[in-house]
Amino acid sequence: xxxxxxxxxxxxxxxxxxxxxxxxxxxxxxxxxxxxxxxxxxxxxxxxxxxxxxxxxxxxxxxxxxxxxxxxxxxxxxxxxxxxxxxxxxxxxxxxxxxxxxxxxxxxxxxxxxxxxxxxxxxxxxxxxxxxxxxxxxxxxxxxxxxxxxxxxxxxxxxxxxxxxxxxxxxxxxxxxxxxxxxxxxxxxxxxxxxxxxxxxxxxxxxxxxxxxxxxxxxxxxxxxxxxxxxxxxxxxxxxxxxxxxxxxxxxxxxxxxxxxxxxxxxxxxxxxxxxxxxxxxxxxxxxxxxxxx
Numbered sequence: 001x002x003x004x005x006x007x008x009x010x011x012x013x014x015x016x017x018x019x020x021x022x023x024x025x026x027x028x029x030x031x032x033x034x035x036x037x038x039x040x041x042x043x044x045x046x047x048x049x050x051x052x053x054x055x056x057x058x059x060x061x062x063x064x065x066x067x068x069x070x071x072x073x074x075x076x077x078x079x080x081x082x083x084x085x086x087x088x089x090x091x092x093x094x095x096x097x098x099x100x101x102x103x104x105x106x107x108x109x110x111x112x113x114x115x116x117x118x119x120x121x122x123x124x125x126x127x128x129x130x131x132x133x134x135x136x137x138x139x140x141x142x143x144x145x146x147x148x149x150x151x152x153x154x155x156x157x158x159x160x161x162x163x164x165x166x167x168x169x170x171x172x173x174x175x176x177x178x179x180x181x182x183x184x185x186x187x188x189x190x191x192x193x194x195x196x197x198x199x200x201x202x203x204x205x206x207x208x209x210x211x212x213x214x215x216x217x218x219x220x221x222x223x224x225x226x227x228x229x230x231x232x233x234x235x236x237x238x239x240x241x242x243x244x245x246x247x248x249x250x251x252x253x254x255x256x257x258x259x260x261x262x263x264x265x266x267x268x269x270x271x272x273x274x275x276x277x278x279x280x281x282x283x284x285x286x287x288x289x290x291x292x293x294x
Contacts, residue, residue, distance in 0.1 A: 047284040048163065048188050052219070053086050054273040054293065055079035057247030057254070058106035061195065061219065062087060063186065067161025068096030071120070072184070072195050076109035077134065083110050084117060086278065094119040096160050099152065100138070101181040101197030103130035112137040115145055124152040126170055128180040152182035154210065162285075163188045166213075169199055171206035178222060179203040185213060189285020194237055196221035196228070204233040212236055216288060217281055218268075220244045224255020234262050241269050241281065241290065248274040 046066055053060040055075030060083055063070035069092050075083055098120045100108050115123070115138065123142060129135065142149065150156070158165040169183035181197025194215035199207075200222060218239035221228030223246045242263050246254045255272070263270050271279050277293030 046162075047282050048191075050186075050193055050217070050281045050283070051086070051090070052243045052245055052271075052273060052279040052281075053079075053083060054278040055083060055245070057223065057250045057252070058109060059101070059197070059219070059223075059245045060110075061245075062090065062092070063193075064090065064092070065160055065163050065188070067163070068121075069094070070160065070165075070186075071095045071098040071114065071118075073099070073101055073107040073197070074109060074111035074114050076106050078109070080110035080113050083114065087114075087118065092118070094121075096121050097124060097158065097165070098122070098147070099124040099165075099182055099184055099195070101152075101183075101195070102126055102177050103128055103132070103135045103138075104177060104198065105132060105134045107197065108134055108138055112141040115141040115147070120145065120147045122150055122158070123147045124150045124158070124167075124182060124184075126152045126180045126182050127173070128177055130177065152184075154183075154207075168194075168207050168210070168212060169196075169203050171203065171210060174202065176200065176202070178227075181221075183207065185215065188283055191216055191283035191285055191288065193217045193219070193281075193283075194239070195219045198222040198225075198228070200225070200227045201230045201233075204228065204230050208232060208236055214238045216283075217241045217243065220255070220259065220263075222254075223250075223252070224259045225252070226256035226258050229259045229262060231262055234266055234268070238266065239268055241271060241288070243279055243281070244270065244272045244274075246272060246274045250274075 049064040051062040058075040059073040060075040061072040154171040156167040164187045166185040178198035181199040184195045186193040192215040224244045244255045281290045
């Protein structure tokens with residue numbers, strides 16, 4: 001009888017240990033599923049938001065992720081107050097990455113002021129220089145910051161939590177600063193965003209030769225200029241949505257009718273900052289949604 005009681009006690013103890021082990025396994029699995037380091041794609045709480053800020057005739061995008069923020073270009077000097085207001089309204093106080101695609105004033109116009117105003121862990125720029133005061137001010141601001149500098153060129157990859165940033169261009173040195181634009185493919189789960197700066201047909205051809213990937217959302221090159229967004233490039237990247245950052249009534253004729261026609265022929269939905277104001281595209285790693293200011 002005594003032996004039987006001991007056996008029952010032993011069995012109960014074993015059962016309790018098994019239950020505790022199972023509970024611990026469930027707890028650990030739950031922690032893994034909800035960990036901010038491994039977002040559950042499709043969960044609204046793990047989405048990213050890409051803001052194409054209306055800066056008139058220029059480019060500026062702010063990317064919010066669960067693991068930090070990214071700035072891509074900085075518009076014109078005249079758009080400085082609007083960019084800062086937009087960033088502050090989002091509650092952003094620092095950036096993990098800033099990508100300044102190339103040293104033209106409509107892409108780095110407010111860059112020096114933003115580097116001074118917001119701490120940046122890493123700044124990505126191409127190996128290209130300009131004699132403009134705007135560029136000189138940016139270099140001076142970077143030298144006074146604690147940011148790490150990374151040369152932007154094809155073949156490099158950066159990460160931010162579950163987000164990857166693949167640099168597709170410049171593939172080599174070019175005489176034209178537009179073609180020196182850093183082209184970045186942002187991937188979050190199954191969702192992809194392609195930022196092309198002012199890359200033109202020559203850079204696009206080199207990217208095609210390197211095997212450029214398809215994307216879901218394309219920031220159209222050079223504000224929709226006829227010198228960018230070639231037929232071959234649009235066919236290869238095959239976006240669902242194309243965003244054109246452009247100033248209303250600009251003197252350059254951007255976006256060009258031929259670019260709009262190519263995008264329409266490929267069934268791409270076009271969003272324009274001159275018509276819609278700032279544009280926000282969200283992605284949970286699987287699905288996309290967008291909203292516009294106007």
